[in-house]
Amino acid sequence: MRLILALAALTGAFAASANTVPPELAVIGEPSIVLNATYSVGSTSVSFKPGEFLNATTAQDAPQPQLHDSGLNSSASYLLLMVDPDWNATSPPSVIVHTVVTNLTTSANSTSEAKVIASYIAPAPSSGTHNYTLFxxxxxxxxxxxxxxxxxxxxTARTPYNRINLPLEKFIKQAGLGTPVAANYFRVTAASNSSGTSTTTGTPSGTATSTAATGTNTSSAAAVRGNFYLATVLALFGAAVAIV
Known part of the structure; x- marks a missing residue:
C-alpha cells in the first residue's frame, strides 16, 4: 500500500511539473509551481491554466503576475520572461521575446516596484497556434x-525584429537565471486558422464580462505588432537569400 501511495504521489508530481510549459520548452525546466498571471480586460481579470486557449484580444495588455500566496520566497526578487517558441521551431529553442520584467516580489502590490526591461508585445500569430510561455x-x-x-x-516600433531569435538557453545561462521556479503558458490561434478550434477566454473574475480589450494604446500596439511580423518576414527572407 505504501508503495502504491508513493508511486501515486510521484505520478501526480510529475504530471504537475510536466504541464507548466509546452513540450518545446521542456529543456528549460518544468517547475511544479504554476505561475498565476492575469490579463485585464475592462474591469475583469482573466486568468488561465497551462495550455488554455485565449483570444488574442484578451492578451492585448501586459500580463500581471500574481505572486502572493504562491509559496515562493517572500524575501526574494523575481524576473518574468515571456517568450514565443513557435514562430520558428529550432533545437535548442530560439524564441521571440514578448516581455521581461524584473524586481517582482510576493507582496500583493509587487508590480508597483517592478521594472520593465522589455516592454510588452501582445500575441498576434500570423499562422498556426503558438504557445506563449511565461517563466x-x-x-x-x-x-x-x-x-x-x-x-x-x-x-521601439521601428525595431521590433530585434526581439526575434533569442537563443533562450544561452541567455538564461549567461544571465545567471538558473532554472525557472514557476511557469505557465497559453495558446493563441491565428485568425486564419481559428475555424474549428476551440477557443476560450480564460477564467474571468470581477464585475464585467466584456472580452474586448480597452486602453489608449490599442492602435499603437496594433501598429507595433504589424511592423513586428512584417519585419519577421523580411528577416527570414534575408536569411534565406544569404543561405542561397
Whole structure:
C-alpha cells in the first residue's frame, strides 16, 4: 500500500511539473509551481491554466503576475520572461521575446516596484497556434541584461525584429537565471486558422464580462505588432537569400 501511495504521489508530481510549459520548452525546466498571471480586460481579470486557449484580444495588455500566496520566497526578487517558441521551431529553442520584467516580489502590490526591461508585445500569430510561455526566475542580485542580449530588449516600433531569435538557453545561462521556479503558458490561434478550434477566454473574475480589450494604446500596439511580423518576414527572407 505504501508503495502504491508513493508511486501515486510521484505520478501526480510529475504530471504537475510536466504541464507548466509546452513540450518545446521542456529543456528549460518544468517547475511544479504554476505561475498565476492575469490579463485585464475592462474591469475583469482573466486568468488561465497551462495550455488554455485565449483570444488574442484578451492578451492585448501586459500580463500581471500574481505572486502572493504562491509559496515562493517572500524575501526574494523575481524576473518574468515571456517568450514565443513557435514562430520558428529550432533545437535548442530560439524564441521571440514578448516581455521581461524584473524586481517582482510576493507582496500583493509587487508590480508597483517592478521594472520593465522589455516592454510588452501582445500575441498576434500570423499562422498556426503558438504557445506563449511565461517563466519566473529567481533574480540574481545586481542583475543586468548581458550586453550580448541588450538588443533583444529594444522596444521601439521601428525595431521590433530585434526581439526575434533569442537563443533562450544561452541567455538564461549567461544571465545567471538558473532554472525557472514557476511557469505557465497559453495558446493563441491565428485568425486564419481559428475555424474549428476551440477557443476560450480564460477564467474571468470581477464585475464585467466584456472580452474586448480597452486602453489608449490599442492602435499603437496594433501598429507595433504589424511592423513586428512584417519585419519577421523580411528577416527570414534575408536569411534565406544569404543561405542561397
Amino acid at each position: 519566473l526566475f529567481d533574480q540574481p542580485s545586481n542583475f543586468s541584461i548581458p550586453s550580448d542580449y541588450e538588443s533583444y530588449m529594444e522596444t
